[in-house]
Amino acid sequence: MKNALNTSFRDLRESIARLPLAFFLAWQDIRLRYSRSLIGPFWVSISILVTACALSFVMTGLFGGELRKALPFVLTGIIIWSFLSQSLIEACTTLIVARGHLTGAPMPYGLMIMSTVIRNVIVSAHHLFAFILVAIFVGIRPDWSMLLIIPGALLVVTAVTGLVFAVACLTPRFRDLMPLITMVMGIGALLSPVYWRPESLVRNRGIVALNPITYLLDVLRAPLINEHTMPHAWSAAVVIALVCLLVGVGTFVLTRRRLPFWI
Amino acid sequence: MASLNLRSVTLNFPVYGVAARQFRSQIIKPLKLGRSSADHNRLLVRALNSVTMSASAGDRIALIGGNGAGKSTLLKLMAGIYEPTSGVIERRGTIRTLLDMSSGMEEDTSGRDNIVIRARYMGASTKQAKALVDEIVDFAELGEFIDLPIRTYSAGMRIRLAFSIATSFNADVMLIDEVLGAGDAAFIDKATARMTNIIKNAGLVVLATHALSLSDAIAQRGIFMKDGRIAFDGPYQEAVAAYMASTHAAA
16 A cells, blocks of 8 residues: 555656646647648537537527527536546546557656646637637626636536546556446436536436536536526535545556556 | 665566456456356466566666566566566666657657657657757658658668667666667667667666677676576676576477
């Protein structure tokens, strides 16, 4: 146990010391991924925008309400949710893909995992252009309370970082976790208030109240679209973010010394 | 000051069967009570068995031994790529490896970008990495190929590029696995010269080999490994003699 703590914390210290490299690698990946198409990442933003339009049209049809209220809600929901699900799906292969770099020379594993989170933060942040378009279109007025997106985003990124660490360390050992996680992400998008408003639930309110995603979505989305957060959303999100981080670091500590044999 | 210190280091390699790699078969395992409970589908291979050695600056060590004797595993353990199952290892000084050099290259990226990426991995800043490009292109004799993706390269070009990048940095501790496999005769001469130069500049060098040509030139100390143990540790010529004797005895 002492050895496990020593090895993993040395790894984390080194990862943080070499954070510029994690940024460089994230940026390099994005450049590579979009180098072949001219409009590149904007193509993804456009497709997210189209999806959000279609879904808000259906949701207002089902539950009533105004389209100009629903569109920014659904769009920000999709952006935040795809940050979470995309990060976790990519976490499944992070270490396995980086095998060539990890087995040839001493290299901190945490750095590779952090690079996955950073890459997804950059991709998601750039979808905000789609949001700004919509915000201007539906007339969301800038307000000082929008500054709350900073702590909101911090909480979401912290929680996702923890989960990404846990998933990235377990998938090399259990190779069938990836389809499972992909499936959970698909179901999660329906069970969490990504497309629909929590208050529009008539019964089974537990799926909102007991779902950690609800609070994480809320603390980032509400300030973005200039609405009030749900009661207790902030305190719940803080607790959830800390628990996720703890789970992530715990998994890393327990698996770090065996990871080189698993990947 | 560069040094390596290993005290009764043992390393077990877990080898997993298909079932052991599946999450679903792991959760239903407790349900299959009584039936083949010994079958864990997981095998432990003892790759290193209580290895004790120490090396300090100035040492030029050749690791000698047949295939599967544990030479590469020992190098990876010294490098910190593997951590021991039991025992203690102390490392001092910056460590660099020349192990599997061609791994970690991005197939769809140009040679130029690969140089920058690999150099950044090795600890250079982007500016330092870009400054290295011309020298590496020149040494690897890649010419205009440098701006084409790596996947268009021949095997020889790949190894020349990988070798040139990996040998662009000095270190206190240099851990080398027999690397001069590919490339034409002219390049091998050039590469050997460059390698000898790096070895001269490094504080402490461990070189795993069974070709014995490079090690003949540089090693003063030899460690002969057999079945994950150190069978002999002493002057280089005596270690080679011990290795030769054991291969002849087997034949």
